Structures are given as structure tokens and as C-alpha cells.
Amino acid sequence: MKVSVNLLAQSIRYSLLASVLSVPVSQYAFAEQETETTVEQEAEQQQTDEDIEVFQVTGSRISQTSFEGPNPVTVITGEDMARQGHITLFDALQDLSQNTGLVDTNEVGASGFTPNANVVNLRGFGPQYTLTLINGRRLANYPAAYQSNSSVVNIGTIPTAAIERVEVLTTGASAIYGSDAVSGVINVILKKDVEGTNVALTYGTGEEHGQDNYRLQLTHGIDLDQGNITLIGEYASSDYVKGGDLDDIDSAFDYPYGDPVMARGAVQIDNWAAYDYLLNPTGEPSYIDPGENGCADLPWTSYQYRSQLPEAEALGQTGGSWGHYCGFDSAKYRTLRPETEKFAFMISANHDMGGDVSGFIDLLYTQNTAETDHGHIAVNGGTVELETGANQLKVKDGNGQYLVMPDWHTLGRILPTQEIGDTAYHFDEESLSITLGIEGELGDHSWEVYFTDSRYELDTEQQALRYQExxxxxxxxxxxxxxxIKVYDGTGTHTVYDRLSPEDIRRLVGTTTTNNKTEAQMASAVITGDLFDMPAGAAQYAAVLEYVNEEFEYQPDELMTRPEGEGWWGLAGFGGFGERSRSSAGLETKLPISDYLNFGFAIRYDQYDSASSSNDGQYTPAYNVEFRPNDEWLFRASYSRSFKAPDMQAIFTRSRAFSFGTDYVSCYEQFFAGSVSPSEFVKDSLYYSQCLGSTFNAEQLPNTELENEEGTSIGLGFVYSPMPELTIKFDYYDVEIRNQVQRGDISSILIEDFHCRYGTGESAPIFGCDIVTGTEDRQGLVIRNENNNSDDPLAGGSLETVNTTAFNLASYRQTGIDSSIEYLLDVGSWGDLRFAASHTGILTTEYDALADDDQAPYSFSDNIANREPQDIVTASVSYFYENFAATLSARYMSELAPHRILPKKDENGDVLFFDQYGDTLNYQINDDGEYIIEDGYFEGQDARLVGETKRSQKRLDPFITANLVLAYSFNEGDTNVSLTVQNVFDEQAPKDDTFMATEWPWYDIYSYSGSALGREYFIQLSHQF
Structure with missing residues (x-):
């Protein structure tokens, strides 16, 4: 396609600097030696060419001559990744300032739902709202439900060696790409038309943990008379990093904020003492003392004493968890980084078929094995009843309130690797994506037709305990x-303090397996070109037709699907299968209104098959404006609508498991209804914290009535480049999603059930009472047996099932600012300096759990409970001199809320209480543990009963990390060696004393992922043949 040379003049200042700065050090130095051509001379030379190279930029199918257009796009080249010290694509995307959301991390380990998937969460909307593409094409989703309820793409399957660049569009783009493009689009462009052969070897290790990484990359290009074949292979392996590899967190005794607490390797809990149902107000230890020699048969444990939690002791809520037990130091065995081994290869081939037509094929295959481990399997929750204490009544206080409490003991036991062998969670993954297509030119029009088949398989394996055994x-x-609660008679063949024999282990321990797969087929036809001439140039267009078919099949272990008592202890399965197809058509236009003004419009229609959607179809339009008053300025504005089709797992899957939680309704009706009002009960933890938990069915049903989630994106900004060496960008964004699918957690549903039945709710509900408790025509989320007429006062409540099925309920909106600056400074014979910085500042974030009610949305802005960073800044400075280059890059994340929002305290650490006017109540704690007010209107009363606390506004310190890269080339630029130091200043997560001793590793693993690993070194040697 031919374009006006004037277009290049307008855009060359925006694109040339980025291309100059993205080359490897060897190429940069070599070019400097070969020619003295200035940037201005290069621009003049290119302007003399009649045919200017044009290309597509993510967010539009109309080709252009610059990455800067009506929508903000961040470009990360493979060289950028290396220069910034990013070893993987995940590292690079996590470093984006727009990546403000939290995702599951390596530290989550085996307890996560998708512990081997790498995902990105732009703007904090959730990774399912960021569309991920390879060469502009969709991939099969990861074959497991992210956080049990959504589909995501695993970017960990993409080999770093194959990446040419990554384009990140940070606004909605459903008018171009359809569903999922709500908060942004990540488009990974893979290499093609490679020349020669390049081999690169990387070795990495940690300064403290000492565990190793290896990576071998091979890139080879074969030039043919009529085309090219590019072959890329990559092998990478990573050793385990566990708590035991790091001195600061290799033991429970490293807890920095108080008394250490080991995991309960073997424990017997007296429920009377634990729930403080004793006449003695000081209580007794809740752990039954095994004696100093009681742990002798379990040599991986030690005789330990756990103190009563200070807050439990001070508030007198319960006896708490304390006393002697057999402790297990699990910290040293827990995973911080999984052990992985990955092999990937890519083939990209093209062939000129003549007549302006060429064919192409792209193939990407990845095989990945990994394992993550906690070092043990736990047996928790078994309750036995002692004959002498059954059904005894115990007086709670002197006000005539009687509570029923059986004499129960709860048993707990850890079965570690030392006893039963392998306890790791094993993953075996394979993904394959193949694209076949042809493309060509037809006059002033370009066209492309292709078919993509993408498949992903995941097999998992782990040890588990047979239920009956x-x-x-x-x-x-x-x-x-x-x-x-299920109650047993306590006649088991072993106590929790007995070691298992090999025969016991063979009978008790088995292997669970799951076999999941997903696939996606996509056929697409695109044509672009000129529509007609206008005074300022040709009107351009792009039209697309698409057909996509998606499938998934999750096969849980057979025992996981059996009723309780016949499967695995503490494990439940998530299975299902489904298929969905859609047909789409889209049109995009770009109209040059004048030499300075361009107007763009796009519209797309997506129609899903009727079996998988209740929607008739979805139209999504987009509008944009570019105004270039001169060569230095670009002003841009955009408005687009977006949508996300209901997740296939919410539509097709059904899961059933046995869960444990607090049934507030039954607890109140049985124990408190006669003496405490519903409002007092639900507001005061002194009451509801004494409720015993209940076991019930937790069910997730398919919902084919789900509708599309719909959103809008608004952007307004500018690009300013007064000289080729300097570029400044500023963009305001406003992104919203409505009709959001919401699946409530069990605890929230049960507390809302109480509010609905007793009218005690004061805040906006999550679902609404019609959904939670049901109507005459609709069954609620909480299902009860209302005919429970048992004479046994301990028979429990009527709760049978809690349904966590998803509904369209919520809305989420965020506004903010993205800005960046790049500057290249020529320091003469000393070389060149490059400065770059970017900033994302969140202005507002609003969430409305029930968008159709009359309650105002909940605002996170300036709220202490907000755990998203308000500001993220990335910056780098690079120095180039002949064959040497060095880059120091840094990332700043603003202050976050602590793990727990605690009450305000005075300088002595005592909790502050306030009256209704906000004045402080002065109190002293007497010998009975009461908080007696010393003066004023409430003199002599307990401050905990008449006063209220206020939340502390204290935040954590900002988190700043930095990487250093040193690179040198020799052998005429064919050989390169580089040293990368990640976390060069060995920065650790901010201190947070609100973590309890049992919450290893005592920092927020989602916000500060990987910080415990400390400083790491990577050395790479590459050679071009």
C-alpha cells in the first residue's frame, strides 16, 4: 500500500527514537562506527522514498506508519526486555505501570487454583478482562479455572526467544477484537524472517537461596528463493526455592513480630476450652497436653507450647488456641518458586506464491512440567465425643443464659514428606497452536485469510488421603x-501421636489425577485498503469476518466425584465440559477530515450460539479522533464500548463439595434468640464468634441465563515531541464494566441470609434478599430444611446447601492517568544516555456489588482498606559507549494497606475507644480483664460495651525494586555477554506486623510476589553465526 509522505513526516519523530533505542548493544555500537548519519538525515532520506512501510498496531486493523495513534499503546521489544533485566515475558508485563491488579503467585503454591499459570491483571479488573493474543490471534485458555471461576490465557507458554515485541493496548477494544478486551489487550508479536543462527545460554542463581536457573535458546533462519523459514527452540529449567533456602524465613521461629508458632503437627483440642464454655472465667488450655514424651514417635515434630493470642485474652472472646502440642516447622518445606522444566519451539514460514499472493504457517508448541509443595498433607476437622461429657449444659455467664455444648475433642495431624513420601502437586502441560493462511494485495487493498487451531492439555497428580481409611x-x-458437625466415637486404630507403618501408608494414601483440556478454532478473513479519496487523503477501511469455536473438558479424579465418605479426605472435584461458537463481523474506517484531523469509527457484531448464551447478539462501537496541529503535537480522544461474554465455566460446569462455615441463622435461633436481639448478635463478635461451624453442601450450578458484561472506555491525551530525542505522553482513562458476573463466597452469603431474615442489614447487599433467601418462584442461594423438627437440641440447624452460582449483579469502574517520558542525550565522545519513565496514577476506583439497588457504589479512593497501589512508577537510565551498555531500571509502588486493618492504638499500644461524639474514653483494665472507664458520663462502665473503635489509617512503606544490566559485545558484534542483577538492592517486602505467626511468610504474597527471593544474578552468552 502507498501512503502520503506527509504521514511519515508527522509520525517519524514519534517512532524513530524508539526504534533506535531498542537495538542490542552490538548493533548500536556497530551502526555508530559505520556511519555518521544524524537522526535528521535519516528522516530526510526516508522521506524521499515513494513507498513507505506501514504496519498494524494493536487496537486497529488499519495499517499505519507509527505506533502513536488514537489509542495508547505500549511497545516492549525483545531487546527492551533484556535491557530492563526481564528474564521472562511475565517479568516484563508485571513491570508495566498499568499492571495495578493482583494475581495468584508462585508463593500461593499448591493451595491455589491455577498455581502454574502466569497471567496479567491490567487496571485491577481481573486477568479475565485482559485479552491476550499471539500475532493478533486468540489462544486456547488455560485448562483450569482461575480462582475456580474464570478462564485465562497462560502467557508462560510463550518462549522468550520467539518474541519480536509485545504491544499492550491499555483501553477497551471489543469493537476490534470482540469479547474480553475490556481493560486492555496484550498482543505478542513473534519473530519471522530471521536471518542466520543465534545461540544463547543463560545461567541464573540467587545470592542467598543458591538455587539455579538454566536456559538455552536457538534461533535459526533459512532463506529460500521465494520465502523464509524461521526455527526457534528454547529449553528452560528452574530449581525449587523453598522457605528452607532463605535464612530470614526458614523456620517458624523467624517470625519477626512476636512469639513464634509452629504448625500443629499433632494436636487434640478440647472444644469446651476452645469456646470458653467453662464456669472458670480464666479458662483452661484448649490443647490437650501430650506430655514431653508424647511426640517421640513423630521425630519431625517437637514438644511445643502456644500462648493464648493477646487479643483473645484481652477481649475475653474465647479460650482461643493455646497449650502444649506436637509442633511441625513447616516453613522450611513451603514453596516460594516451583520447580519447572519447559521446552518450546516455534516455526514460522512464508512462501511467495506469485501474483502478489503468499502463504504462511505459524506453529508454536510448549511442553512444561512443574511441581509445587507444602511438604505435608493435613488431617483436620475430625471431631470425637467423650462418653462422660456428652450433652452437658454449661453456664456461660451470670445472666441466666445457658448454652448447650457437648464434650467434644477435635483432632489434627500433619502427614509430612518424611513420613509418607511425595507430597508435591505435579503438573504436566502441553500446548499447541497452528495457523495456516494466505495473504495478498489486490490493487489498493490488502487481504488475509487464515485458520488457527489452538489446544492445551493439563494433567495433574498429587497424593491424598482416602476418606474411609x-x-x-x-x-x-x-x-x-x-x-x-460429623461426630465420631473416638475408636480409631491410631492416635494422632502414633507414627504410621508402611502398611498404614499404603492403605491410607493414594494418588489423585485430573485430566483437563481446552481448544479453540478460529477462521478469519480480513481486507483493508482505501475506500475513496478525500481532500486530505484517502479514506481507509478494514473489514473482518470471524468464526470461533471453543471447547473445554475438565475431568476430575473419579473419587472426587463420589459422595462424602467415599472419596478423598478434604478434596472435592471441579468437572464439566462445554462448547461454544460465535460468528462475528466488523468494520473499521479512518477518515482524514483535514491535514491535521483524522476521525476513526469501528463497529462489530458478535453472535453466540443459542445453546451457550441467552444474548441475542452484541454490537460494540468505537470512535476516535487524532488532531496533529504540527509535527510536534498529537492530541487524541477515544470512546469505545466493550463486553465480556459469560465465562463458559459459569455456563456449563456444576460442582458439589462439602463445606464448613458459620450458619448465623441457626446459631442465633438455638442459642441467643431469647436474650439478644438479632441486631446485637450480628454486630457484636462477642456473640457470633462463639458459633460453632456447620458442615453443609456447597454447590455451584450452571447458569445459561447469564448475560454479557458490558463496559465503556474513554480516553483523552496527547503526545508531545519537540525534538526527535524527546517524547512526552499523557493519557486520561475511564474504564467501566457493568452487569458484572458475581459469585459470592459462602461466608458472605450466610451473613446476608441472616440480614435478610431478620432485617439487620445496613450496608448494600451483595446479591439481594430475593436471590439469597428465594421467592415463591425461585429457589434461593441458601437452602434449608424448614421441616427439621428433631427433638435433639443439638441436631443443628436446618441448613442443607449453599449455592454459589454466578449472577449478573455488579459494576466496577476506574479512572486514572498514564504518563511517560523518553529522552536520548548525546554526550559526544562519552557515548549516549537514555532516560525513560512512566507513571500510572489511579484517581478513583468504584465497586458496586449490586448495581441495581439504590446504594451508592463503594469507593476505594483514599480508603485504608484499599489494597491497590494508587501510584506505580517505572524508570530507567541507560548508557551506551562503543561496545558497552549499562541500564539501571527501577519500579516504585506506593503505600498499600496492611494485611489487617487494626483499631487505633495509643503510644503504649493500647486500643483506643471513642464515645458517640468522637472523644476518647479513658479506661484501665482491672484484674477481671474489664476495660473500666475512669471518668465522664460512662464512668465505671466497660469501654468495649459503650464505646467504639476507629480503624487505624497507617499504611505500609512504599516498595521500590531495581534491576541492573551490564552488556558487552565483541567479535565484530557477533558475540554478546551480559550480566543481569535482579533486585539489585536486595529489597524485601515492607514490614507488616499485622500478620500472625501462623501466616508465613509474613508478607502479602500477591502484592510483593518474589520479594523474599532477594538478589538474583543471571549471566548470558550469545553468538550470532
Missing amino acids: TEEMFFGNYVKEQLG
Whole structure:
């Protein structure tokens, strides 16, 4: 396609600097030696060419001559990644200032839903709202539900060696790409038309943890008479990093904020003491003392004492968890980085078929194995009843309130690797994507037709405990269910303090397996070109037709699907299958209104098959304006609508598991209804914290009535480049998603059930009472047996099932500012300096859990409970001199809320209480633990009862990390060696004393992922043949 040379003149200042700065050090130095051509001379030379190279930029199918257009796009080249010290694509994308959201991390380990998937969460909307593409094409989703409820793309399958560049569009783009492009689009452009052969070897290790990384990359290009074949292979392996590899967190005794606490390797808990149902107000230890020699058969444990939690002791809420037990130091065995081994290869081939037509094929294959481990399997929750104490009544206080409490003991046991062998969670993944297509020119029009088939398979394996054998071995015979708890007679063949024999282990321990797969087929036809001439140039267009078919199949272990008592202890399965197809058509135009003004419009229609959607179809338009008053300024504005089709897992899958939680309704009705009002009960933890938990069915049903989530994106900004060496960008964004699918957690549903039944809710509900408790025509999320007329006062409540099915309920909106600056400084014979910085500042974030109610949305802005960073800044300075280059890059994340929002305290660490006017109540704690007010209107009363606390506004310190890269080329630029130091200043996560001793590794693993690894070194040697 031919374009006006004037277009290049307008854009060359924006694009030339980026291309100059992105080359490797060897190329940069070599070019400096070969020619003295200035940037201005290069621009003049290119302007003399009649045919100017044009290309597509993510966010539009109309080709252009610059990355700067009506929508903000961040470009990261493969060289940028290396220069910034990013070893993987995930590292580079996590470093984006727009990446303000949290994702599951390596530290989550085996307890996460998708512990082997790398995802990105632009703007904090969730990774499912960021569309990820390879060469502009969709991939099969990761074959497991992210956080149990959504589909995502795993960017960890993309080999770093194959990446030419990554284009990140930070606004909605459903008018171009369809569903999922709500908060942004990540488009990974892979290499093609490679010449020669390049081999690169990378070795990495940690300064403290000492565990190694290896990577071998091979890139080879074969030039043919009528085309090219590019072959790329990559092998990478990474050793385990566990808590035991790091001195600061290799033991429970490293807890920095108080008394250390080991995990409960073996424990027997007296429920009377734990729930403080004793006449003695000081209580007794809740752990039954095994004696100093009681842990002798479990040599991986030690005889330990756990103190009562200070807050429990001070508030007198419960007896708490304290006393002697067999402690297990699990910290040293827990995973911080999984062990992985990955092999990937890519083939990209093209062939000139003549007549301005060429064919192409792209193939990407990845095979990945990984494992993550906690170092043990736990047996928790088994309750046994002692004959002498059954059904006894115990007086709670002197006000005539009687509570029923059986004499129960709860047993807990950890089965570590030392006892039962392998406890790791194993992953075996394979993904394959193949694209076949042809493209060509037809006059002033370009066209492309292709078909992509993408598949992903995931097999997992882990050790688990057989349910019936666990019951028989540790708890004995099942007796009854009371208060929603399964009760046994305590005649198990082993106590929790007995070591298992090899025969016991063979009988008790088995292997669970899952086999999941996803696939996606996509056929697309695109044509672009000139529509007609206008006074300022040709009107351009792009039209697209698409057909996509997606499938998934999740096959849980067979025992996971069985009823309780016949499967695995503590494990439940998530299975299902489904298929969905859609047909789409889109049109995009760009109209040059004048030499300075361009107007763009796009519209797309997506129609999903009727079996998988309740939607008739979705239209999504987009509008944009570019105004270039001169060569230095570009002003841009955009408005677009976006949507996300209901997740296939919410439409097709059904899961059922046995869960444990607090049934507030039954607890209140059985124990408190006669003496406490519903409002007092639900507001005061002194009451509801004494409720025993219940077991019930947790069910997730498919919902084919889900509608599309719909959103809007608004952008307004400018690009200023007064000289080729300097570029400044500023963009305001406003992104919103409405009709958002919401799946409530069990605890929230049960507390809302109480509010609905008793009218005690004061804040906006999550679902609404019609959905939670149901109507005459619709079953609610909480299902009860209202005919429960048992004479047994301990039979428990009527709760049978809690349904966590998803509904369209919520809305989420964020506004903010993105800005950046790049500057290249020529320091003469000393070389060149490059400065770059980018900033994302969140102005407002609003969430409305029930968008159709009359309650105002909840605003996160300036709220202490907000755990998203308000500001992220990335900056770098690079120095180039002949064959040497060095870059120091840094990332700043603003202050976050602590793990727990605690009450305000005075200088002595005592909790402050306030009256209704906000004045401080002065109190002293007497010998009975009461907080007696010393003066004023409430003199002599307990401050905890008549006063209220206020939340502390204290935030954590900002988090700043930096990378250093040193590179040198020799052998005429064919050989390169580089040293990368990640976290060069060995920065650790900010101190947060609100973490409890049992919450290893005592920092927010989502916000500060990987910080515990400390300083790491990577050395790379590459050679071009």
C-alpha cells in the first residue's frame, strides 16, 4: 500500500527514537562506527522514498506508519526486555505501570487454583478482562479455572526467544477484537524472517537461596528463493526455592513480630476450652497436653507450647488456641518458586506464491512440567465425643443464659514428606497452536485469510488421603451429626501421636489425577485498503469476518466425584465440559477530515450460539479522533464500548463439595434468640464468634441465563515531541464494566441470609434478599430444611446447601492517568544516555456489588482498606559507549494497606475507644480483664460495651525494586555477554506486623510476589553465526 509522505513526516519523530533505542548493544555500537548519519538525515532520506512501510498496531486493523495513534499503546521489544533485566515475558508485563491488579503467585503454591499459570491483571479488573493474543490471534485458555471461576490465557507458554515485541493496548477494544478486551489487550508479536543462527545460554542463581536457573535458546533462519523459514527452540529449567533456602524465613521461629508458632503437627483440642464454655472465667488450655514424651514417635515434630493470642485474652472472646502440642516447622518445606522444566519451539514460514499472493504457517508448541509443595498433607476437622461429657449444659455467664455444648475433642495431624513420601502437586502441560493462511494485495487493498487451531492439555497428580481409611484410622465410627458437625466415637486404630507403618501408608494414601483440556478454532478473513479519496487523503477501511469455536473438558479424579465418605479426605472435584461458537463481523474506517484531523469509527457484531448464551447478539462501537496541529503535537480522544461474554465455566460446569462455615441463622435461633436481639448478635463478635461451624453442601450450578458484561472506555491525551530525542505522553482513562458476573463466597452469603431474615442489614447487599433467601418462584442461594423438627437440641440447624452460582449483579469502574517520558542525550565522545519513565496514577476506583439497588457504589479512593497501589512508577537510565551498555531500571509502588486493618492504638499500644461524639474514653483494665472507664458520663462502665473503635489509617512503606544490566559485545558484534542483577538492592517486602505467626511468610504474597527471593544474578552468552 502507498501512503502520503506527509504521514511519515508527522509520525517519524514519534517512532524513530524508539526504534533506535531498542537495538542490542552490538548493533548500536556497530551502526555508530559505520556511519555518521544524524537522526535528521535519516528522516530526510526516508522521506524521499515513494513507498513507505506501514504496519498494524494493536487496537486497529488499519495499517499505519507509527505506533502513536488514537489509542495508547505500549511497545516492549525483545531487546527492551533484556535491557530492563526481564528474564521472562511475565517479568516484563508485571513491570508495566498499568499492571495495578493482583494475581495468584508462585508463593500461593499448591493451595491455589491455577498455581502454574502466569497471567496479567491490567487496571485491577481481573486477568479475565485482559485479552491476550499471539500475532493478533486468540489462544486456547488455560485448562483450569482461575480462582475456580474464570478462564485465562497462560502467557508462560510463550518462549522468550520467539518474541519480536509485545504491544499492550491499555483501553477497551471489543469493537476490534470482540469479547474480553475490556481493560486492555496484550498482543505478542513473534519473530519471522530471521536471518542466520543465534545461540544463547543463560545461567541464573540467587545470592542467598543458591538455587539455579538454566536456559538455552536457538534461533535459526533459512532463506529460500521465494520465502523464509524461521526455527526457534528454547529449553528452560528452574530449581525449587523453598522457605528452607532463605535464612530470614526458614523456620517458624523467624517470625519477626512476636512469639513464634509452629504448625500443629499433632494436636487434640478440647472444644469446651476452645469456646470458653467453662464456669472458670480464666479458662483452661484448649490443647490437650501430650506430655514431653508424647511426640517421640513423630521425630519431625517437637514438644511445643502456644500462648493464648493477646487479643483473645484481652477481649475475653474465647479460650482461643493455646497449650502444649506436637509442633511441625513447616516453613522450611513451603514453596516460594516451583520447580519447572519447559521446552518450546516455534516455526514460522512464508512462501511467495506469485501474483502478489503468499502463504504462511505459524506453529508454536510448549511442553512444561512443574511441581509445587507444602511438604505435608493435613488431617483436620475430625471431631470425637467423650462418653462422660456428652450433652452437658454449661453456664456461660451470670445472666441466666445457658448454652448447650457437648464434650467434644477435635483432632489434627500433619502427614509430612518424611513420613509418607511425595507430597508435591505435579503438573504436566502441553500446548499447541497452528495457523495456516494466505495473504495478498489486490490493487489498493490488502487481504488475509487464515485458520488457527489452538489446544492445551493439563494433567495433574498429587497424593491424598482416602476418606474411609482416614475415618477408621484416626476417628473411629461415625455416630451422628450435631450442630452441622460429623461426630465420631473416638475408636480409631491410631492416635494422632502414633507414627504410621508402611502398611498404614499404603492403605491410607493414594494418588489423585485430573485430566483437563481446552481448544479453540478460529477462521478469519480480513481486507483493508482505501475506500475513496478525500481532500486530505484517502479514506481507509478494514473489514473482518470471524468464526470461533471453543471447547473445554475438565475431568476430575473419579473419587472426587463420589459422595462424602467415599472419596478423598478434604478434596472435592471441579468437572464439566462445554462448547461454544460465535460468528462475528466488523468494520473499521479512518477518515482524514483535514491535514491535521483524522476521525476513526469501528463497529462489530458478535453472535453466540443459542445453546451457550441467552444474548441475542452484541454490537460494540468505537470512535476516535487524532488532531496533529504540527509535527510536534498529537492530541487524541477515544470512546469505545466493550463486553465480556459469560465465562463458559459459569455456563456449563456444576460442582458439589462439602463445606464448613458459620450458619448465623441457626446459631442465633438455638442459642441467643431469647436474650439478644438479632441486631446485637450480628454486630457484636462477642456473640457470633462463639458459633460453632456447620458442615453443609456447597454447590455451584450452571447458569445459561447469564448475560454479557458490558463496559465503556474513554480516553483523552496527547503526545508531545519537540525534538526527535524527546517524547512526552499523557493519557486520561475511564474504564467501566457493568452487569458484572458475581459469585459470592459462602461466608458472605450466610451473613446476608441472616440480614435478610431478620432485617439487620445496613450496608448494600451483595446479591439481594430475593436471590439469597428465594421467592415463591425461585429457589434461593441458601437452602434449608424448614421441616427439621428433631427433638435433639443439638441436631443443628436446618441448613442443607449453599449455592454459589454466578449472577449478573455488579459494576466496577476506574479512572486514572498514564504518563511517560523518553529522552536520548548525546554526550559526544562519552557515548549516549537514555532516560525513560512512566507513571500510572489511579484517581478513583468504584465497586458496586449490586448495581441495581439504590446504594451508592463503594469507593476505594483514599480508603485504608484499599489494597491497590494508587501510584506505580517505572524508570530507567541507560548508557551506551562503543561496545558497552549499562541500564539501571527501577519500579516504585506506593503505600498499600496492611494485611489487617487494626483499631487505633495509643503510644503504649493500647486500643483506643471513642464515645458517640468522637472523644476518647479513658479506661484501665482491672484484674477481671474489664476495660473500666475512669471518668465522664460512662464512668465505671466497660469501654468495649459503650464505646467504639476507629480503624487505624497507617499504611505500609512504599516498595521500590531495581534491576541492573551490564552488556558487552565483541567479535565484530557477533558475540554478546551480559550480566543481569535482579533486585539489585536486595529489597524485601515492607514490614507488616499485622500478620500472625501462623501466616508465613509474613508478607502479602500477591502484592510483593518474589520479594523474599532477594538478589538474583543471571549471566548470558550469545553468538550470532
